[in-house]
Amino acid sequence: SAVISQKPSRDICQRGTSLTIQCQVDSQVTMMFWYRQQPGQSLTLIATANQGSEATYESGFVIDKFPISRPNLTFSTLTVSNMSPEDSSIYLCSVEDGVSYEQYFGPGTRLTVT
């Protein structure tokens, strides 16, 4: 299975600021996914990041709020912009194994906005 790392592991940020989360995979993957898990909730897909094209956002998520970069096949970033306390969540990146189709998650970033 792919080995996925995320940075930072956690952060406490002030309202109105932005945070960029990094996701690194140890192998090349076509698509990377960003999920959000709000407190007490299940995981919700934010967007799909393809290398060389614009990210595809799910309903309720917009590029201005969650800009995504995908500069190569092993790396992606998600920025949470102009943060409010409602953005306090765990943010997770995931990838799919191209052979088994099993999906694996990074260790997550716990964001608290004060």
Next chain:
Amino acid sequence: EDKVVQSPLSLVVHEGDTVTLNCSYEVTNFRSLLWYKQEKKAPTFLFMLTSSGIEKKSGRLSSILDKKELSSILNITATQTGDSAIYLCARDFGNEKLTFGTGTRLTIIP
């Protein structure tokens, strides 16, 4: 609307008990159903069930997909305190996007 519903929402049992967690969905066409264990932040992959692999087993954990009933179960036998976690099921429609269920919070009492 595409929904994945898990039951029960929470479950408390004693160490050594056997538990069965349920996952139901509404749409028939999908590529796979996945089970994850979430202890802190990151969901850990447990099983993937597909049309060609409707039953999986690993140690004390096993899972079955019932395509007729549009459901799946996750069984854990001889539970241990380390099994305490949130168990999530998710569906993949073949576009690699996962739709997650509500999760079941399992607590094992020593």
